Amino acid sequence: MWIELPLLIVIVILLYIFVILKVIRRVWHFPAPAFIGRGLNSRPRKRIQPPRMLVEALGLRPGAIVAEIGCGPGTFTIDVAKAVSPNGHVYAIDIQQGMLDQLQSNIDREHIANVYPILADASGRIPLDEESVDFIYSVTVLPEIPDRIGALKEVRRLLKSGGLYADAELVFDPDWPLPRTVKKWADAAGFSFKKQLGSFLRYVLVFSKE
Numbered sequence: 001m002w003i004e005l006p007l008l009i010v011i012v013i014l015l016y017i018f019v020i021l022k023v024i025r026r027v028w029h030f031p032a033p034a035f036i037g038r039g040l041n042s043r044p045r046k047r048i049q050p051p052r053m054l055v056e057a058l059g060l061r062p063g064a065i066v067a068e069i070g071c072g073p074g075t076f077t078i079d080v081a082k083a084v085s086p087n088g089h090v091y092a093i094d095i096q097q098g099m100l101d102q103l104q105s106n107i108d109r110e111h112i113a114n115v116y117p118i119l120a121d122a123s124g125r126i127p128l129d130e131e132s133v134d135f136i137y138s139v140t141v142l143p144e145i146p147d148r149i150g151a152l153k154e155v156r157r158l159l160k161s162g163g164l165y166a167d168a169e170l171v172f173d174p175d176w177p178l179p180r181t182v183k184k185w186a187d188a189a190g191f192s193f194k195k196q197l198g199s200f201l202r203y204v205l206v207f208s209k210e
């Protein structure tokens with residue numbers, strides 16, 4: 001009993017903070033602040049949402065040209081860059097320089113040379129050519145972009161015909177949407193749904209540009 005009560009109190013406090021964050025996010029849209037980068041790139045987070053899941057969901061192979069929307073500190077970028085090496089590369093796009101600085105130090109530490117950071121708003125114009133990318137993915141990013149359908153249309157513009165886009169979401173994200181909500185956004189941007197991996201609490205949805 002002496003250990004259960006403090007545990008219960010911690011769980012209730014965490015739930016309370018989570019609900020408050022969810023309410024704040026409903027009314028106030030802003031990118032996840034760069035200071036949470038360490039938490040995003042932490043070991044417990046990678047256990048809950050393993051970076052390899054994107055590699056498997058998209059069937060990434062050496063030589064592929066990939067873009068990541070909202071790369072943050074590079075939690076997923078590094079595994080993807082290794083999977084497409086040699087000859088392949090990753091464009092790591094984020095709206096915040098603070099996140100790209102963390103990405104740069106993480107890729108430097110791992111001696112990774114096939115990641116190209118790009119500072120851009122995904123719902124605007126990403127400075128890459130039309131139909132120049134084989135695969136695009138985003139992890140816990142889409143719901144925090146106010147114009148998600150605009151961002152998905154931009155993703156579609158960059159993808160080669162037959163290219164795949166994957167979106168991964170996690171219930172612990174205060175912005176977490178249901179899979180059917182993401183499917184609606186993707187449908188509105190002209191994507192075809194291919195498959196879902198995982199449960200509705202932690203999932204990857206894969207879409208194609210026909």
Ligand SMILES: C[S@@+](CC[C@H](N)C(=O)[O-])C[C@H]1O[C@@H](n2cnc3c(N)ncnc32)[C@H](O)[C@@H]1O
Pocket residue numbers: 031032040041069070071072073074075076093094095096099120121122123138139140141144145
């Ligand atoms: C919750 S973090 C997730 C970071 C990373 N994908 C991960 O899962 O560790 C969301 C990221 O998306 C970026 N972001 C938000 N809005 C964006 C936009 N309109 N264009 C590009 N990046 C954006 C934020 O700066 C932040 O790095």
